[in-house]
Amino acid sequence: MTRRLRDPATPLWWSTIALRWVTLGFALGALLVHQHGYQRPWLAWAAFGGMVVWTAVTSLCYLRGSSRFAWLVVTDVAITCALMLTSPVVLSDAQYAQLAPLVTTVWAAVPPLAAGARFGATGGVVAGIVVAAATGFARQELTLDVARDGVLLTASGLLIGITATTARRSQATLAQAMRTEAATAERERLARSIHDSVLQVLARVRRRGAELGGEAAELARLAGEQEIALRALVTTGHSGASDSGDADLRGALQLLATSKVQVSTPAGQVRLPRHTVTELVAATKEALSNVERHAGTEAKAWVLLEELTEEVVLTIRDDGPGIAAGRLERAVAEGRLGVENSIKRRLAALGGSCTLETEPGSGTEWELRVPRSKPRRGSR
Template identity: 55%
Template structure:
């Protein structure tokens, strides 16, 4: 069931613009029939009828090929769309040599007539609104060159071509984004269901065993008490793992920072995060979780085995604040500078360096006997800041 959901999401991403492609193919067929009808009406007055027939033959062949290609996923390639634009504009320009001078000024429709709008729609569906509007402008310029003048009717056609390219391209981009959002929702649903299933299985087996070992070992004392303590630590770590929300990612590569921090929970280290998602670029989230791990590692190394620590994550909208506080003996004045001079670069590289790369600010509050608190502030938009200090 879950695999099917994931497969469905992949198919959505692949085929979410399929209705637009089918509409564009239908438009090409209809406009081809219209072009043939217009050519039949005006064929006797053409300057070079044989060239007109050649243009109509090219339009017919290319219509058949594009209908075949663009009706299939594998045929919707960038190269074919580009060739379609170039061939369409060439056929529009060729009308200059087909129509007589009188037909050009009367005016009589160019040989491809509204069939030329098909390349605008294909480009818009494939590349988006910018390419669609640009293709409409290119077709307009070629039409103006073929006639040799510009009037109100041609201005109207230009607005329609550019507008069609923009609107269809916007619809195509929206369809792709909607498909990506639906795929993420399906993946999150599948991941949540799998996590809930694993949580039930773990709770019914491993967690119950660990809890029993912890209680029984504490009752027995001695070496069994040490085993009980270790079992309790693993129980808490496992509970944090199955309780953490699954990692989600957006189209822009953003992830929720909370699960990474929740996994740091131990009997000594407590983690508090917002109830709602804290979405950040994946690299930023990874660096912040590394900062938290390094700060907790320092607590484990230097604050003593009895010291506890608290990790707090706050989402202030325009910035994210990560605080790591412990109740250890604190850092003596000048100790960090001395450690850096001695070549021990843990704080300088692992914490301060990461925060600088993120364009954030870092502050340290500590004193002998008062514990240590690191506070990291990272803006949501990357803006280089100076002033990473104590």
């Protein structure tokens, strides 16, 4: 059973609950001081009763991460504004002239904080603007005090929202780092176990088969290829997709290494969008497949990955006989679209480019370039 991680913004929720009860006490004091000047004291006490009930409800819900629903936070803002808008019916004209506090007083400042903790900076700002607008309607005029309250409400929602978002991103980054560390430790353990058993057996089969010759030499060649592939597998870093949807191109390419294919990559991971990694690996496999089919059994290939500031460059080169002039065009005309579909169109769909350099007797060299940023929709 997967353990659910606690929301890193939980301390902000607890602070919101504490602030709500403190401001409720302040609202009670203001009500006791000004109740004799109200037009409808009973309505003021009814509004305060609603504040007490709603404070208890939100406190119970905000204490648990599973009950911090989005609709509850939106309802919190709406109920707070509704209680605030009872002020024109409760306060007398004299109290308005003396700038007496509204029925909700500073209790109304809490919902923007809850919205920031739940929705981030944008939610906090929107809630602050809504509560500020309700304050203006309750005051029935736009004064310097109303404008100041609006700025404070918006700014507090913004700051809490930024803090909550930063905390959640930090937790996600830490969790990803811990998963990577655990995967690396497990891979190292498996690598030691495989090296002491399977790799040693394959190496012995390869050497002994080469000595015997004949059909045993073919078995030795196959054992050698599997030895190289297995070594690449256990020494390759984590190449799976992360929570952000990217993957390691370096690790995926290293798995293509065989006795006839040498892969050279940077020391660290080269993380790109998962779809980009999948397409680049598929294009590389197509180029290597062409080497195997057309360059002869003795041809060798080299794959070089370069990570630049704004793009990734992938070079696939072989020492085969090369491609005769016009051969690719004739293949397209005959309906054989391996290179056209599997390499050229793949790179075009990624917003990248590919170039081919070849001459008869000089091998072939593909250069695939893909921008690191996400390509614009419809780019070719």
